[in-house]
Amino acid sequence: MEVTDTLALQGENPGLEAFLNKLQPLLDGGRLDNLVDLASLLSDLVDLLDAAMVEKLSVQFEQATALSWNLGNAIRLAKAQTRQETTPPSLYGLLLLLREPQTRRGFALVLRVLNAIGHQD
Structure with a gap:
């Protein structure tokens, strides 16, 4: 039995029936689950984004x-x-x-970055 049939038995509401008829393909295909998961994810993000987290992200x-x-x-x-x-x-x-100080500084910077990446292994 479809959702629209169940609610239609409870009372006549053409607006609700039309809305549920439009939701039925989403329910049948499991796509409504994706929307619920997305809403849950957004809710979790709102809970996580306190002032300290926003400051860190900024x-x-x-x-x-x-x-x-x-x-x-x-x-x-x-x-x-x-x-x-x-x-x-x-x-x-x-x-x-390589005789120019700016070139040597840049080269040293690149080597230090590579060194730091190598230490992360």
């Missing part, structure tokens, strides 16, 4: 935004400097870049 978002901004600026600067060169640098020219 700090993480700010740090990720700053990192992507700095990385984007560094890439744009490197592209502009590379476009200004008429010919690609030679191997010796690349090695000369």
Whole structure:
């Protein structure tokens, strides 16, 4: 017996019957369960998002935004400097870049990041 039949026996309500007839395919296909699960998930998220969690998430978002901004600026600067060169640098020219303090700092940063990733194993 369908849900609409059960409630229709309890009383005549055409609006309720129309609503339940529209819900019946969701019930038959099990898709209403997905909607209930989604509502439950949203309810759990609301319970978890207290002021401290929102603060932590906002700090993480700010740090990720700053990192992507700095990385984007560094890439744009490197592209502009590379476009200004008429010919690609030679191997010796690349090695000369290691004499610049900024290059060594950047290289050290990359090596430290790789070192930190290696320690996480």
